Amino acid sequence: MLDLSHKKLEVYQLSLKLVKEIYIITNLFSTEEKFVIASQLKRAAISVSINIAEGAARISALEKKRFFEIARSSAVEIDTQPEISIMLNYISSKEIENANSLIESIFKILSKLISNNTAPKN
Numbered sequence: 001m002l003d004l005s006h007k008k009l010e011v012y013q014l015s016l017k018l019v020k021e022i023y024i025i026t027n028l029f030s031t032e033e034k035f036v037i038a039s040q041l042k043r044a045a046i047s048v049s050i051n052i053a054e055g056a057a058r059i060s061a062l063e064k065k066r067f068f069e070i071a072r073s074s075a076v077e078i079d080t081q082p083e084i085s086i087m088l089n090y091i092s093s094k095e096i097e098n099a100n101s102l103i104e105s106i107f108k109i110l111s112k113l114i115s116n117n118t119a120p121k122n
Contacts, residue, residue, distance in 0.1 A: 005056060006053045006057065007053075009052070010109065011052055011106055011109040011110060011113070012049065012052045012053065014105050014106050014109070015045075015049040015052055015071070015106055016049055017102055018045050018048060018075075018078070018099060018102040018106060019042075019045045019048075019049055021098050021099045022041050022042055022044075022078065022099060023045075025082070025095060025096060025099060026038035026041055026042060028091055028095060029085070029090050029091070033085075033090055037084065037085055037090070041081050041082075044074045044075075044077040044078045044081070045078055047070070047071070047074040048071045048074045048075050048078070048106065049071075051067045051070040051074065052067070052068065052071045054067045055068045055070075055071065064113075065113075065114055068110050068113045069110075069114055071106075071110055072107060072110040072114065075103050075107050078099070078103055079100075079103050079107075082099065082100075
């Protein structure tokens with residue numbers, strides 16, 4: 001693996017923790033739902049990490065901002081899907097506490113990066 005600067009970013013590290021947390025949560029879903037909501041949750045979690053990495057690698061502030069906005073949008077998607085899962089009794093509120101905490105932190109950091117419209121400092 002390449003030793004790239006985005007891997008040192010707090011938001012990137014949090015996004016990897018979120019991926020792991022989402023995989024743990026989605027293992028609780030029924031087999032039927034693993035191909036619907038669980039699959040979408042996994043894709044969204046991976047999207048957060050991928051877009052943070054890609055944004056950090058971009059040279060222009062505008063491109064960085066665009067990828068950080070995509071990552072933040074995926075975080076919002078992850079925030080919504082567990083609400084649906086709780087409503088349908090696939091998981092409980094307690095089971096998503098760690099994920100919620102990670103999503104909140106990621107959202108705040110990405111919002112700051114977006115508003116600054118600059119590259120994160122290492």
